Amino acid sequence: MTAFLKKYKSILVYGFSLAALMFLLRFLELKVFIMDYSVEIYVGLIALIFTGLGIWLAAKLTRPKIKTVVEEKLVYIDRTGEFVQNDIEIQKLNISKRELEVLELIAQGLSNQEIASKLFLSLSTIKTHSSSLFEKLDVKRRTQAIEKAKTLRIIP
Amino acid sequence: MTAFLKKYKSILVYGFSLAALMFLLRFLELKVFIMDYSVEIYVGLIALIFTGLGIWLAAKLTRPKIKTVVEEKLVYIDRTGEFVQNDIEIQKLNISKRELEVLELIAQGLSNQEIASKLFLSLSTIKTHSSSLFEKLDVKRRTQAIEKAKTLRIIP
DNA sequence: GTTGAAATCATACCAAAGTATGAGCCGGAA
DNA sequence: TTCCGGCTCATACTTTGGTATGATTTCAAC
Numbered sequence: 001m002t003a004f005l006k007k008y009k010s011i012l013v014y015g016f017s018l019a020a021l022m023f024l025l026r027f028l029e030l031k032v033f034i035m036d037y038s039v040e041i042y043v044g045l046i047a048l049i050f051t052g053l054g055i056w057l058a059a060k061l062t063r064p065k066i067k068t069v070v071e072e073k074l075v076y077i078d079r080t081g082e083f084v085q086n087d088i089e090i091q092k093l094n095i096s097k098r099e100l101e102v103l104e105l106i107a108q109g110l111s112n113q114e115i116a117s118k119l120f121l122s123l124s125t126i127k128t129h130s131s132s133l134f135e136k137l138d139v140k141r142r143t144q145a146i147e148k149a150k151t152l153r154i155i156p
Numbered sequence: 157m158t159a160f161l162k163k164y165k166s167i168l169v170y171g172f173s174l175a176a177l178m179f180l181l182r183f184l185e186l187k188v189f190i191m192d193y194s195v196e197i198y199v200g201l202i203a204l205i206f207t208g209l210g211i212w213l214a215a216k217l218t219r220p221k222i223k224t225v226v227e228e229k230l231v232y233i234d235r236t237g238e239f240v241q242n243d244i245e246i247q248k249l250n251i252s253k254r255e256l257e258v259l260e261l262i263a264q265g266l267s268n269q270e271i272a273s274k275l276f277l278s279l280s281t282i283k284t285h286s287s288s289l290f291e292k293l294d295v296k297r298r299t300q301a302i303e304k305a306k307t308l309r310i311i312p
Numbered sequence: 313g314t315t316g317a318a319a320t321c322a323t324a325c326c327a328a329a330g331t332a333t334g335a336g337c338c339g340g341a342a
Numbered sequence: 343t344t345c346c347g348g349c350t351c352a353t354a355c356t357t358t359g360g361t362a363t364g365a366t367t368t369c370a371a372c
Contacts, residue, residue, distance in 0.1 A: 096318060109300030111358065124321055131360060141328085142359075143298060144265030252348060268329065281350055287330065297358085298329075 086153040093136045095154070102129045107146045107155050239312040246310055249292050256310070258285045263302045263311050 090100065105115045112126045119126075130142065139145045149155045246256065261271045268282045275282075286298065295301045305311045 098319065106299065107303070109295065109297055109303045111297060112360090113358080121319090122321055124323085125319075127360065128320080131362090134360080139265065140360085141265060141267060143262065143302065146299065146302060147263070147265040254349065267327095277349090278351055280352060283330070284350080287332090290330080296330085 083156040089152045099129050099133045104155050106142050242309040245308045255285050255289045260311050262298050
């Protein structure tokens with residue numbers, strides 16, 4: 001019951017206000033404003049009062065309009081979107097499939113031995129591949145190879 | 157002028173509605189509802205109409221509350237864009253200035269000796285730095301360090 | 313069927329990278 | 343002042359990386 005009162009308090013107040021105003025107007029009509037021209041003023045007054053009441057009611061009853069503003073917060077994610085391999089450069093440098101494979105694993109931080117195990121090859125094979133790779137890339141170390149291959153977009 | 161019209165359109169509509177009703181009421185008063193008991197109905201009617209009008213006005217005029225919603229937007233960064241260093245991660249891993257410096261040079265493909273020469277330090281100092289660096293990054297090799305440091309955005 | 317490039321593996325050797333340990337120096341915090 | 347962390351360097355050692363050379367195989371092209 002209290003919940004009902006709480007919820008419809010606004011409406012009750014409106015109702016009582018209306019009733020009270022009725023009585024007031026009736027009273028005024030009888031006592032003071034018994035004039036012909038008073039009708040316009042009368043109506044205007046009521047209109048104003050009830051317009052105000054309506055506004056008040058609306059403010060009370062309608063849930064507030066919410067305008068949602070989306071604020072974008074950038075979250076930086078692990079590097080590149082899609083990687084497009086620079087096949088032209090690979091061909092130009094004459095890098096073979098195996099060499100490219102080895103290069104990628106080198107860039108992932110694997111040791112020669114680990115690469116050999118992963119590809120089921122001997123250590124010396126990997127060394128041969130990496131050596132020729134360095135020559136083709138014109139570098140001295142695997143770290144340089146990584147740098148160069150990444151800038152040339154040969155690897156991601 | 158058109159802007160003014162646009163802005164206060166609601167108010168103008170209200171004004172005209174009020175005027176129109178006045179005339180209507182005056183007309184009705186004269187022609188139809190010339191009765192004593194009509195006052196209450198009369199007033200009630202006006203009250204209702206203008207309450208509605210007030211509500212409508214309120215709905216039109218209240219400016220929406222602005223609710224800000226933070227929306228996380230994932231951004232994939234490629235290494236060609238500008239680089240923002242992840243200082244938080246650097247601090248978290250407790251990497252010192254010198255170590256960071258050495259890390260950058262390692263990632264550029266320099267050998268320990270070259271780094272030593274560039275920074276006017278001894279080879280053993282570079283080895284010490286790189287060793288502690290690998291420990292902090294939890295990696296075994298310099299190539300792994302490069303990989304990890306890049307994904308953590310510690311280096312470009 | 314010869315040729316040549318790619319791929320495989322081996323052995324040997326040297327260079328560089330990485331580990332372990334210890335020690336001296338310095339500047340700021342307790 | 344003392345203490346600690348960062349920076350420096352050294353020595354000794356092990357592991358990994360890289361070069362050089364040579365050999366075998368495969369497979370496609372000429």
